[in-house]
Amino acid sequence: MGSRLRSLTRWSMAPARDVDTALTPKVNVLRGLAARATTPLLPDDYLELLNPLWSARELRGVVVEVVPETEDSATVHIKPGWGLSGNYRPGQYVGIGLRVDGRWHWRSYSLTSTPRRGKKLLSITVKATPEGFLSTHLVNGVAPGTVVRLAAPKGDFALPDPPPGKLLFATAGSGITPVMAMLRSLRRRGERPDIVHIHSAPTAADVIFYDELRQLDRDEPNYRLHLVLTQETGHLDLGTLGEVVEDWHDRSAWICGPSALLDSAEHVWEEAGLADALHMERFTIARTDKGGEGGTVRFEISDKTIDIDGATSLLEAGEKVGIQMPFGCRMGICQTCVLPLDSGYVRDFRSGDEHGAGDRINTCVSTASGDCTLKI
């Protein structure tokens, strides 16, 4: 009897098997049954026309409010739609897709909201960077009501539960964002580990969350803020870290910021033989200047890697290492070979256009533009 019920449940939810659900997968029994009438679509594809949030086919949200933080940064509050679980860990990031001129662009940003039962709004804090096309849009151009796409929160840069007793946070610029989520969550949960927080920014006006950090510094005896204003004092030299935090050797270190900061932190902690105590979040992958010059291609699911030049297609690269790559016309017209690009950049032979992570690419007419990873 039980097994018959189970197989009935399985049959019912079959068309909706892969759909994300926020609370319980049981919702998909209903969705799967309704999909018998909407096939090949899901009921979500119709409901979405009534309310853009009523679909879990692709995770999505609606921008509720954009609050400026500093001159060039803002916090975007997002109401998530169906299927997005509120069960993330402070310090994790979320992928966000924004439609600009008809095309979806994806970037990842650390969540600055804290996970709470019943309160579903997510927030990310974004700093507009001159080369960051999407960040500029998010800071200046997103009207409330705009529908954005979301990718489920992920990342290992998240405090264990319970948190370590002694912490060192070192952040620079927008690298403050994941740490802010951690600080907020610790405070809300009433946990008071001993924290030293070194934060760098050009001037006080550039410090995101300045007031909130100051207040923490005033109110919380276990939290010490050390601001480095680089226009006045120059960059923080991690070599002389001991002068600022005497006991840094004893602390679990969490560092987020530009590559230069992370590289030097890696060096310092390794020298001290403390690599295990160091946790870092890297935001950017180094991108080649000219592109189309080849690179190392990683095939994630098959776990294979190959170096190719800029004249070898990704399809050929995959075949060389023995992967059954999907292919058809081998001339870029049939779309059989399209695969999602997981990270890095590739270049289309025909147009010379560069594609980044989150794009789906024709492997038969694309080559690596620096290192990249394909999901196959």
Place this chain on the structure above:
Amino acid sequence: MAITDIKRYAHLTEADVEELSRELDAIRSDIEESRGERDARYIRRAIGLQRALAAGGRIALFASRNKVAWVAGTAMLALAKIIENMELGHNIIHGQWDWMNDPEIHSTEWEWDTTSPSVHWKKSHNFIHHKYTNVVGLDDDIGYGIMRLTRDQRWERWMIGNPVYNMLLGTLFEWGVALHGVETTKYRKGEKSMAEVRKDLRIIGKKIGKQVGKDYIVFPALTGPNWKHTLGANAVANLIRNYWSYMVIFCGHFPDGAEKFTREEFESETQAEWYLRQMLGSANFHAGPLMAFMSGNLCYQIEHHLFPDLPSNRYAEIAERVRALCDKYDLPYTTGSLGRQYWQSFATIAKLALPDKLLRATADDAPETHSELKFRVREGVRESFGQDPATGKRRGLRTALREMTSGELVTA
């Protein structure tokens, strides 16, 4: 015997063909660079309209016992199915909207509302038909393995049923398309094993189960006592879609002037000549904006075959530029009214039911197929026409065809 030397047939030099190809590339890059929000809004609205019609039709059919509701419901459902298959399914699966980077409107994700699984369609249509277009023996779409559509195909006794097969195909079009994915011609030639055929049949069977379940079980059951009327309405809606898709596809490929090519042509072909084959191998039909939309913009079949992955809403403007190129290179641009294009297609189908000995024209010079030998003049094949000494205008294929019809040009 179909076209082997495409340059000679087109009355173009190698440099001409290269130049034509560069001009077509320029059209492609202009369109690619100007794709934007306007195009994205177009496809989103088309999808919204299609889903509203589908939902409206299904809801109306809950009252399918009422005649007005039956007619309105059936009409909306038929429209929804047509739009889904033509403007959405066919074009999205071609990757025309992949540039938006939207997984919900993407060639890798779209499953269309018909019995043919899109994974098969991508192979049989996007790959085989669009790469080997009109190459006799390579493109299965010349007759779909069940009809003789050019006298380049050898007559066999069973082909006497050509007009009947044609009618059946129109009626059962979605089933024909689904079975097309099995590639029976490959199986007959021994290029495909029974195990592979069985695997494909399983995939098709699964899709058919879902489609049939929806139209002939779930919705009739949901409408309770009206189930018979709903079932009938759904069948009629499917039938309307079948006839219309069949019309559009036949009028794009089988009117006179849609040329056929030999394997030798294909094997020695350059990318530039591929373009030329697509131009000479397809046919358009006249359509206003509404009919263009309902045909999935396949009234611009020539443009679609030149640029299968550019967004369909831009084919109208591409067509103006392609026509200008045809004028420049004095090439024919095959088009006509829907009625005329269908009549020509049907005439070919009917005629070719007969063996060649009962037909007058040869495979070098027949309405449905020509070859460069058509221009065999008394001292051998005449070279490119070159320029008209009086006007300085190019004299090419179009002029040659015209002069042959009028009798000005006398061939051997």
